């Protein structure tokens with residue numbers, strides 16, 4: 001009976017959190033909140049109130065899959081984080097981004113947390129995954145086009161306003177051949193994909209669908 005009471009308490013907490021959130025994030029949190037409540041209502045009493053945390057998954061309207069408890073791990077069909085979209089590419093305030101632990105690099109929070117886990121796993125295998133670039137402002141992208149040329153014209157820089165670095169979901173990594181091979185074997189487990197040809201250093205975080 002203690003577990004049932006605890007679950008009821010947790011549901012009340014979630015419902016009060018849903019009531020507190022304001023638009024535009026309300027729709028995402030509400031969808032997730034309902035999923036969490038539904039999840040908790042089906043938990044066997046022997047499982048405890050927090051037994052589902054970290055394993056339960058909720059599918060959002062955009063088709064993305066979010067870890068229960070975060071509510072933020074959602075992207076649109078182009079891979080743009082829903083909770084950052086309103087800020088615009090390359091014009092995201094620092095307060096809306098998250099630092100990758102042990103570095104000065106910033107990313108969308110789920111991408112930062114996942115990259116930390118990836119780098120720890122690599123380190124555990126004796127492999128160093130260095131970071132050379134992460135979130136990039138619109139102004140930096142303009143400078144980069146000047147110095148590296150447009151990708152569409154044989155250069156290495158995306159048109160300002162279209163780079164996934166401007167959404168805080170792409171990183172450029174410093175990888176020796178061992179690390180490059182490690183990334184190709186393991187990065188997918190952490191949601192990172194190598195998706196720009198001619199740029200083996202460029203990896204994008206795409207939440208598991």
Ligand SMILES: [Zn+2]
Nearest residue numbers: 170171172202
């Ligand atoms: Zn890149």
